[in-house]
Amino acid sequence: MNANTSWQVFGVVIEHDAAGVKPVSLEMINAARKLADQISATVVAFYLCRDDGGGDDGNATATQRRQLAAEEKVADALIQNGADEVRFLTHPDLNIYIHENYSFALMRQLEKSRADYLFLPATNNGKELSAVLSAKLGVGVATDCVALSVSGDGDVAAVRPVFAGKALATVRFRGKTPHILTLRPNIFRGTDPAAAVPRRGEIFREDVALPEFSHQAQRLVKKAASQLDITEARIVVAGGLGMQSPANFKLLEELAEVLGAAVGASRPVVDNGWREYSNQVGQTGRTVSPDLYIACGISGSVQHLAGMSSSRCIVAINTDAHAAIFSVADYGIVGDVIKVVPALTHEFRKVLAA
Amino acid sequence: MKIIVCVKQVLDTAATIQIENGAVVSPGSSRIINPYDEFAIEEAVRIKEKNAAAEITILSLGPEGFNDAIKKALAMGADKAVHLLDRKFDGLDSYAAAKILQRYIASVPHDLILCGKQAVDVDMAQTGAMLATFLGIPFVTVATRIEFAADFQNAKITRQVEGGSEVRELPLPLLVTCQKGLNEPRLPSLKGIMAAKKKAVLTLSAADLGVDDGDINIADNRIVQENISLPAPRKKGRILAANEAAEEKVAAELVQILRDEEKII
Numbered sequence: 001m002n003a004n005t006s007w008q009v010f011g012v013v014i015e016h017d018a019a020g021v022k023p024v025s026l027e028m029i030n031a032a033r034k035l036a037d038q039i040s041a042t043v044v045a046f047y048l049c050r051d052d053g054g055g056d057d058g059n060a061t062a063t064q065r066r067q068l069a070a071e072e073k074v075a076d077a078l079i080q081n082g083a084d085e086v087r088f089l090t091h092p093d094l095n096i097y098i099h100e101n102y103s104f105a106l107m108r109q110l111e112k113s114r115a116d117y118l119f120l121p122a123t124n125n126g127k128e129l130s131a132v133l134s135a136k137l138g139v140g141v142a143t144d145c146v147a148l149s150v151s152g153d154g155d156v157a158a159v160r161p162v163f164a165g166k167a168l169a170t171v172r173f174r175g176k177t178p179h180i181l182t183l184r185p186n187i188f189r190g191t192d193p194a195a196a197v198p199r200r201g202e203i204f205r206e207d208v209a210l211p212e213f214s215h216q217a218q219r220l221v222k223k224a225a226s227q228l229d230i231t232e233a234r235i236v237v238a239g240g241l242g243m244q245s246p247a248n249f250k251l252l253e254e255l256a257e258v259l260g261a262a263v264g265a266s267r268p269v270v271d272n273g274w275r276e277y278s279n280q281v282g283q284t285g286r287t288v289s290p291d292l293y294i295a296c297g298i299s300g301s302v303q304h305l306a307g308m309s310s311s312r313c314i315v316a317i318n319t320d321a322h323a324a325i326f327s328v329a330d331y332g333i334v335g336d337v338i339k340v341v342p343a344l345t346h347e348f349r350k351v352l353a354a
Numbered sequence: 355m356k357i358i359v360c361v362k363q364v365l366d367t368a369a370t371i372q373i374e375n376g377a378v379v380s381p382g383s384s385r386i387i388n389p390y391d392e393f394a395i396e397e398a399v400r401i402k403e404k405n406a407a408a409e410i411t412i413l414s415l416g417p418e419g420f421n422d423a424i425k426k427a428l429a430m431g432a433d434k435a436v437h438l439l440d441r442k443f444d445g446l447d448s449y450a451a452a453k454i455l456q457r458y459i460a461s462v463p464h465d466l467i468l469c470g471k472q473a474v475d476v477d478m479a480q481t482g483a484m485l486a487t488f489l490g491i492p493f494v495t496v497a498t499r500i501e502f503a504a505d506f507q508n509a510k511i512t513r514q515v516e517g518g519s520e521v522r523e524l525p526l527p528l529l530v531t532c533q534k535g536l537n538e539p540r541l542p543s544l545k546g547i548m549a550a551k552k553k554a555v556l557t558l559s560a561a562d563l564g565v566d567d568g569d570i571n572i573a574d575n576r577i578v579q580e581n582i583s584l585p586a587p588r589k590k591g592r593i594l595a596a597n598e599a600a601e602e603k604v605a606a607e608l609v610q611i612l613r614d615e616e617k618i619i
Contacts, residue, residue, distance in 0.1 A: 099483075100492075124515050128495045131483030134449060140576025141448070143478045157580065162477055166371050167378055170581040179576075229516035235618070259619065270534075277498070277535035278514055283367045283474055284389045284534060292618045303367045309588065313616050315608065321593075328588050331611065333604055335596025343605035351609050352619065 008041035008154050011115035011178060013106065014078065015097075015123060016047070017226065021074055024121040024232065026081045028183050030190030032119055033082025035150045044113055045083040047074060048105055051090035051207055071205075079201035080193035087113075088205045097125050103132040105208045110137070115178040117156055122182040123231070130180045140173045141180040146187050146289070146310070156181070164283035164306040185232045186289050230262040230279055235292045238264035238281055238308070242297020242318060242337050246274035251338065252296060255345040258352065264288065264308075266298045282307035294344075297337040300325030317341070355408040355506050355526075357398045358459060359432065360469040360482070362388045363416060363423035367474055373582055378475075387423045390470025393532040396539040397500060398468055399431035405506055409433050411462075415443060415454055421555075428550035429542030435553070440560040447575040448476070452484035457563045459489060465506075467529040471496045479531075486529035493529035494522055498536050 010032040014025040032043045049071075075086040089109060093101050110118065110133075118133070120126040122144040134141040146168075147159035155172060158181055162169050173179035193199075230236050237256045239249055249263065256263045265275040267282050281288055283303035293311035298304060300316075300323055308314070309328045316329035317337050326332045333340055365371070369383035387395070395412070402408040412427040412435040414420050424435045438454060446454065459467065467486070472479035479495075486493030498519065499512035510523050514533055542550070560566070596604040612618050 124496045124513070127479045128483050131448075131480040131495075132487050134480065134576075135452065135484040135487035138449075138576075141478070141480055142577060143480060160477075161585075162582070163365070163371060163378065163475055164367075164477060165585065167373065168583055168585055169579050170583075172578050172580055173576060174578055175574075175576050226517040232516055277533075280534065287477075292612065292616075301368070302370055310585065313612070313618055314588070314591075315612075316591075317596075326591065326593070329591040330588070330616075331608055332591055332593045333596045333608065334593060335601065335604065339601045340596055340605065343601035344608065347602070347605040347609040348619065351613060 007114075008036070008039055008117075009113055009115045010036055010041055010043050011110065011113060011118040012043065012045045012083070013118065013120045013126070013129070014045055014047045015121045015126060016049075016074075019226070021077060022121065022123075022185075022232070023189075024123065024183065024185040026077065027185065027188040027190070028119045028121060029078055029081040029083050031148055031183060031188035032117075033190075035148060035156060036082075038150050039152070039154050041116075041154070042084045043082055044085045044087060044115065045078045046087050046089060046106060046109060047071075047078075048089045048094045048102055050092055050095035072203075075201070075203045079199050080196075081190065082193075082199070083201055085202045085204065088203070089208045090205065091208050091210050093210055094208075099125075099128050099132050101210055102129055103136065104210055106133060107136060108208065110178055116154070118178040118180045120180065120182045122184045126182050130182050134180055137176065137178070139176050139178060139180060141182070142171050142173070143182050144184050144287075145181050146184050148181070161287065161310065164287050164303070165310050166306045184289060186234065186291070228260075228262040230264045230281065230288055231286050233262035233288075234290055235259045235261035235294070236264045236281070236288055236290045236308075236311070237261045237294045237296065238266065238298060239269060239275075239296045239337075240266035240298030241268050241272075242299070243269070243274075244297070244338065246272075248338060249275065251341045251345070255294070255341055255348070258345055258348045259292075261292075261294075266304055267301070295325050295329070296341055298325050299323045300328070355401075355405055355465045356463045357401065357408055357410045357466045357468065358413050358462075358464050359391070359394045359398050359410060359427065360455060360467065360485070361391045361395065361412050361414045361420075361423055361427050362470070362473045363414070363420045364388045364473055364475045371584075373584055376582060378582065385419060385422060387426055388470050388473045388475075390472060390474070390532055390534070392470075392539040393534065393536045394468035394470055395427050395430050395432060396537045397532060398466075399540070400537060401466070401502070402431065405502075411436060413455065413458065414438065415446075415451055417444065424555060425550055426542060428553045428555075429546040430540060431546060433553065435555045437555055437557045438563065439557050442560045442565070445575070447577045448478045448480035449484060449576050450574050452481045452488055453574075454563065454565065455481070455485050456488040457565060458558065459485070465526045465528075466509075467491075467527075469529065469531045471531040471533045482529060482531035489529070491527045491529055492524045493531070494524065495531045496533045497530045498533050500530060500536070
């Protein structure tokens, strides 16, 4: 432990939606905690939200009390996962993510809290927000980090995939702080905090002021119904041309439902219009790192392998025993997906119900 | 309506790579327009098809070899190109690159700037949003649909978020980063390729942009790459052959392994 670095602050911007704090947010807290413990730094979570709660001065409405209770629950989860401080930043316009509002609210806090490093999720919103903060503060960003280390003097190095994972770059930061890192979902999962000694932390609540933006005309019109995203899912079931027809993807949806998985697809499948582009795994699609990736009827192009070969466990099902997908698979089934997938669905259902 | 499309040339996505002396090499592989930038070029050309007053400038920051990407973009239907070309621009990180792009764009009229959502080599996904922030104009990232009001003064943009999408309405000038799903890029026609030969490509150096040695160069990079390596090869897998056994038996074996050995389910 180095006394000179004991002042280091690791800020973490919590991403949340209607379903609550996203798993990647707890993963960021966990990653920051691990670094902080090595150099005795502080982990500060920033939670931006609307301000229905207000102060509980005895006149709070039922809605406000509900929000306060919800906030306490959130704060406790963040603290038990490793946060030392949880800072709720509230304003009516922070009810949804809009980069102009989020970046403005955070800029002030970053000055105040003197964060040395700032963690954001490597989600579409997190990556967007990191770019705005970087440009406004004149600081560096490392996107989509998959490994972190800290030196004795408090310098953080990050490993990040380039060329969709065909290579791994180790990067360091120069110049002004906070240095910004966005962390890939599913990588930094910690142990269950319930098993550990309960941690204590401080909770702060602050109403922030937001300016009237000159381009206030912009507004969020609607958000489509939420479904499990392939980049955030613990298990991904993906199909290629070997599925033979768009209708056969029903088999993958059934398997995914049993496993609580998201359904991905190879590029040819998406280009054929069988599945939506947002489900495409690969270098010109999305890069995924789930615990389990089940590739069904996917031959394994260079681009596809780049996008999924950092998954923890890979299962490949293909009729062609020489398909490239088997070169990265932990378990391979040489067989017809149309027959194997329903058999797997049946077996998983049986085992999970037991 | 002045449209600027930022274009980067990258290694073909079909290429396999090796590491030599701390750099990525892929002998014999071709270079292509960054696939997400192709969506941006295509979108610009489609806007011009609806709005004859639109003028499309391709803006590219990179070495001489980027000529190929620029020519293809012109052949797809852009009107002219500006190539920011200087050895001082080699090895810029996203921040420094966005600063250089801003230097040029701020000096010319611009109503709409289109970028790819990320370059498929460094995969940072930062330059577009940084550029818009430096320019002080609104922006939307990861767009899958762009619609304009009749007067082309406002745009309605659908962007991808995890598990869904959202729609935002913004006035121009505006920057949008483009995602797959926005359109299907055309192949340049023979006529387009011939026409591209006559289109102007303006080359600007650091000095032309008024960027001097102490100003924006690699020394201002905020990110330093210390090492680059190939990912560790995955351990050799086990084949459970379904051809020789009933699917039910193989499925049961796999599920048991995933539960008892891998402890995933």
